[in-house]
Amino acid sequence: MLAAIRRPTFDDLNLSTGKRARLHRLMYEHGPGNGTLMLLPIDQGLEHGPIDFFDNPDALDTDWVLRLAVEGKFSGIAYHIGLAEKYHKNYAGKVPLLLKINGKTNVPSDDNSFSPLTSSVEDAVRLGADAVGYTLYVGSPAQDRDLAQANDVRRECEKYGMPLVVWAYPRGSAIKAKGGQDSIYAVDYAARVATEIGADIIKLNVPHYEADKAAASPKPYNTLALSEEEGLRKVVKSAGRSLVLVSGGSKISDDDTLHKARLAMECGCVGLIFGRNMWQRNWDDAIGMSNRMHEVMKGYGQ
Amino acid sequence: MLAAIRRPTFDDLNLSTGKRARLHRLMYEHGPGNGTLMLLPIDQGLEHGPIDFFDNPDALDTDWVLRLAVEGKFSGIAYHIGLAEKYHKNYAGKVPLLLKINGKTNVPSDDNSFSPLTSSVEDAVRLGADAVGYTLYVGSPAQDRDLAQANDVRRECEKYGMPLVVWAYPRGSAIKAKGGQDSIYAVDYAARVATEIGADIIKLNVPHYEADKAAASPKPYNTLALSEEEGLRKVVKSAGRSLVLVSGGSKISDDDTLHKARLAMECGCVGLIFGRNMWQRNWDDAIGMSNRMHEVMKGYGQ
Amino acid sequence: MLAAIRRPTFDDLNLSTGKRARLHRLMYEHGPGNGTLMLLPIDQGLEHGPIDFFDNPDALDTDWVLRLAVEGKFSGIAYHIGLAEKYHKNYAGKVPLLLKINGKTNVPSDDNSFSPLTSSVEDAVRLGADAVGYTLYVGSPAQDRDLAQANDVRRECEKYGMPLVVWAYPRGSAIKAKGGQDSIYAVDYAARVATEIGADIIKLNVPHYEADKAAASPKPYNTLALSEEEGLRKVVKSAGRSLVLVSGGSKISDDDTLHKARLAMECGCVGLIFGRNMWQRNWDDAIGMSNRMHEVMKGYGQ
């Protein structure tokens, strides 16, 4: 491994007082509490449907997931307005809320991916949330509407002092044609776009080099055969002064999950946002895994 | 039959005072009055045209349907602004109004289904309504506009304390290609989307397994051969803390209608929203059927 | 002929004070003055172009048409803002104004018919109008925008106490494919949609059964061989408590014109809105015809 990277500080992010107070709650008052983040997302019901709950039907009960968030000492839970309104009341103060404010189903083609708003920054304020989450489909032919909508959200965040977490996802027909959504080209570009438009925190997938797919990417990405770690360091750098979270993606083995957690922290990420890798486990396994992730995070306080 | 399921309570729904007062009227002050719902919808004139009134031309006179709502002791009647403005005056206080606030004709193709607003939450407040109804076409390529419009409606509902009933209908070309609008995959996804975006109550069709159609659904739905009851229990669970209403759909036999009513209640639904199965009968049959449905509902007070 | 039908009363329509005052002027203070309506539309210059004025070039001068409206004792004149602003001044108080607030040319294909606003309900208030007219293209693939725009207009009408007259026209590619715009299926559906969305008065064409075209309509319309009178009675019934006006359409013979007038009144319509059948005649013929129509209307006071 290379030397760990210094992450951007609150001063680097030039945060307003409100953003600073809220991010402080997420980073220093909950979860590992040492400036790292362990977020638990549960927006897959909208994005993928109940399909994701077949492996662990307990997770279909959002209350179970909230108990996991509390007992697993997560920094926050990320979900949509419908769940936040109906389930968060009993957990207010116990686990911070990151309100996911846009989304879509995966039923129609994703060639022109775009996620409309399902709630607003004002809803987040009303519910006492400490951040909002916004999905930006970088490179989608619908970027016209997406960047404009993201701009509206950013301005509301600025107005209310609400930290903005951007799910920076390369997506759409042109991304498919240029190496795919996990290519280094695509993730690197997504990281940069998110920071250019004002994300405080960026959620990214670990980029993945596949020679045959990369061949379709623009030079020099078409031959940029980076290792997983080199790739992640590169995109973290492209994210500039925005903090980076690594997505968990679909469920992987325990070892792979922990490897991904360590990799993220070594590469300068601020933390993890693992959903299916957490709540697709049964209770004991999920608690066990969160404990092991806390162990990892201890090494990266800042 | 399996054991009956406990339905979400007002506390579970975390209702505002206004929503609580209005839902109380629907659930405890009218209809069965024991926390169940028997709603009478009459929006088919817009959705299907006068075609639905051929079997019982009396129902073309909305006043006849309102008399049925009152004498059949329904929990509420659901219709559009034009009928509500011109017919509800004489029934105000006698049967609660659920204002259906969006809709469309079925003349053009439904590949990109979308229902624009025909009235507003403010109209509902003005007319003394106790809920609004919103049709969401889950999985339609027009979901961009639909989710955004639903978000606007939800915020207005929050603002005015108006309960939001979502007609969660899988629809559009992609749904057709993945097993159809009555498939377990489609109804299950629809139930979940509606709860994620903030429905207080969700209107669903009973999902139906057909092997050849299901084969087009994503795994594991493609082989999920659930019985009618298992299917409905599943989607009720996916609806989380939102209450579920079962649609009547097109007219069926008396036995089938009562079977569907019992099925709904056994599976944890809060009630029924049967239109054509009520007003496509003549007066005596309709009153007889509503009485028999009241008998069924008695067993599910809560 | 069957027995004449009782028309909806002001109480049936549940009119606000403003709407009642304005409709009273149209129905009891001008024209026949007995609760029937004889309206003179002159919006064809926008809808069809100057082509409609070739038969009687005098009508190209809107002032001529206004004189006809006054001397022919019409209940009101319907036109667009441009003509209303420049010609109505001298006739204010002499003939009521129905401001037609949306329209389009017929130059491009009407497969996706939609009429944008050319003026507003506020303009109607400012000009002292007693009603507004709105064209709704029922069944058009553009119904998304049309229903939404109609909703905005309805709310403005509610706000200002302005009666809403809906030109309910079946139109667009799907209507063509299902039997055409004059089919009983299409006109019946249009009547119902207009009442569901809140029309006070609905302008309809007399539906027409043609076996070969009807064959493309949904059951049972495909074999519903109604006479002209049966067809019109049917659509008047589908219009519920909205009042119905019969359109004149393109110019027909004197006998046919009077036949249509009597037919309309026998079938329960509130009146006539004949344009080309009036102003495509020379002055004496036009005045003569309006007198004969007044004779017809006398029998239908209410």
Next chain:
Amino acid sequence: MLAAIRRPTFDDLNLSTGKRARLHRLMYEHGPGNGTLMLLPIDQGLEHGPIDFFDNPDALDTDWVLRLAVEGKFSGIAYHIGLAEKYHKNYAGKVPLLLKINGKTNVPSDDNSFSPLTSSVEDAVRLGADAVGYTLYVGSPAQDRDLAQANDVRRECEKYGMPLVVWAYPRGSAIKAKGGQDSIYAVDYAARVATEIGADIIKLNVPHYEADKAAASPKPYNTLALSEEEGLRKVVKSAGRSLVLVSGGSKISDDDTLHKARLAMECGCVGLIFGRNMWQRNWDDAIGMSNRMHEVMKGYGQ
């Protein structure tokens, strides 16, 4: 020549005080000053690009064109906001400003012609303009947006007392298919649409009969072989009480230019709006031509 036609008066136009004051400046305080108009348009840089300035490069300097407007005693100059902001300051009070408030380039296909706003009626007020100009592409498939935008502009004009000059241009794929933009059918329809939507003044091209093109127009235009003068009189009549300006179009000979000027005035137009026919000449020729046009206008005071 037939007898000259009486033009609509300020009373005919039923002008508000603000519109009257501003039109008075254009018609009686500048230019010929006898109720006729000689306008100088210089919006071709946006509509056609710098191509139009090759014949007389001096005109690329807008200041040169303004000097021509002053020394040629024009009634007003018509241009876009960018030029008005940077060049009109030194000419304020010397030549009235007609702010052209929408436009487009001719680079993409004009099948769906539409001109978005480049400025607003409020800008016109701020700059002391005496009128605004709006291009309406009559018959374009984009008429939905165009008529709606024109309606917004008209309402602003009403609000601020700003005269509305409509460039009524038939355009788009359907116009091409029905005889072309200069056909009598097309220009006649355009004149009528502009007056129906509330133009105070309408800018038209002289319609032109070409047998082979006209054959594609609807009856009776397909065989309406009118002379230039008959055609122009017809469209002036279709414009009703709106005043008509004749466009100059691309550069023509001196004799043809003067012929067109006389033709316009004989046919009842209020004046001329010749751009390329003026500023594509060198200074002396341009001044000479404007003097000769003034001579023509003398005969048509009113």
Next chain:
Amino acid sequence: MLAAIRRPTFDDLNLSTGKRARLHRLMYEHGPGNGTLMLLPIDQGLEHGPIDFFDNPDALDTDWVLRLAVEGKFSGIAYHIGLAEKYHKNYAGKVPLLLKINGKTNVPSDDNSFSPLTSSVEDAVRLGADAVGYTLYVGSPAQDRDLAQANDVRRECEKYGMPLVVWAYPRGSAIKAKGGQDSIYAVDYAARVATEIGADIIKLNVPHYEADKAAASPKPYNTLALSEEEGLRKVVKSAGRSLVLVSGGSKISDDDTLHKARLAMECGCVGLIFGRNMWQRNWDDAIGMSNRMHEVMKGYGQ
């Protein structure tokens, strides 16, 4: 070389007090300080992705670019909101901010190029910016939305006294078909459009004559074989009283860079906006080059 051209003055631009104060800071208080401009753009991360930082990875750190802006004595730095919020704080007062307020990725096809807003003129005011930058894709089939959005931006600029710099880029399928984005036809048209819609300063590429491409341009551009200098003088003239900046484009040799700088100033441009040609060099080269550019600018004070 021909004689240098006098550039438009503040009086020529008819600037408001606010625009004058801000442009004064850019032109006389920073950079060369003699009325010329040397701007450093760093918006390529959004427009092209991190690809542009491969040649000099230091530039991926925006702080490095800001240090270059300060030590290279640039007149201002141009970037998007995300970078401005997080990096400009420490450089406020040291180097003026030009906030680039719209942009897009280059992932999807550019046939219908359009850049949505990523921030606003209000953000620029809040951040103490001295100008905003707006990309207008001249000739794109999306010009409808682009011109309308530019109009909104212009009005905000007028309201707040914020200078408007338009990146006037010919783009889209029709431009490709008519000779390409660097053709004299395209750049000349772009320059004119930008000034017509109210740009204070216009950023242009040096037009380039290629016989085979030009053949597709409209007459007389199809045979207008201008030298680089003649071409640039032509487009500067078409820009009228708007000031012109020359883009650097992709990296070229030192000699070519200096040649382009001199060419720009000789042809009447107000300055340079070279990004990749500056920050794709290492520190010493970049500082050296900026010093040499300052030498060039000395000769063009005004």
